[in-house]
Amino acid sequence: TQLLEQSPQFLSIQEGENLTVYCNSSSVFSSLQWYRQEPGEGPVLLVTVVTGGEVKKLKRLTFQFGDARKDSSLHITAAQPGDTGLYLCAGFSGNTPLVFGKGTRLSVIA
């Protein structure tokens, strides 16, 4: 069974701080997706990474896919209250549907 472990599970920070959340597995994934889910809504795709070592930037968010394609990180610079939400990573290995991690619940306090 493929598992994606996300850490930390909960994170509460002040506006303007930087943070990094992690998504780790012992399995290799051909691609990995990050979603953000706000309370009462469905997850919304932020980015897909497919190449080992790949780095993608989305405004203040930087996503990295590990060289071995087993892990990924999301770094947020100068966090804002609008960044509050549940961050989910999901991996695809080619023979099963997407596998989701449990998520990191981020709270940014103004």
Add this chain to the structure above:
Amino acid sequence: DAMVIQNPRYQVTQFGKPVTLSCSQTLNHNVMYWYQQKSSQAPKLLFHYYDKDFNNEADTPDNFQSRRPNTSFCFLDIRSPGLGDAAMYLCATGVGAGSPLHFGNGTRLTVT
């Protein structure tokens, strides 16, 4: 805008009383998924359709059934809801295996 719409947003049902949740999409995606999400847990895949081909996850209880009468609509039937079935139910669509998912806003089911 093309989207995935779930109805109702909130559903209250009694223990053992059948309930149906609906999902429609205007994206014309051929893959549709149903996920169950409980508090502080990952979305758990219940089943998915590739076009009309139905794929049931091995650990999805028999109590859960699904129908996809056409490309646009998909239904989740819970035949005899138990208290443990209270959760957010998310519908999602995609263009193929591993493609990014487009989620609806979910139906929050309460079982009394």
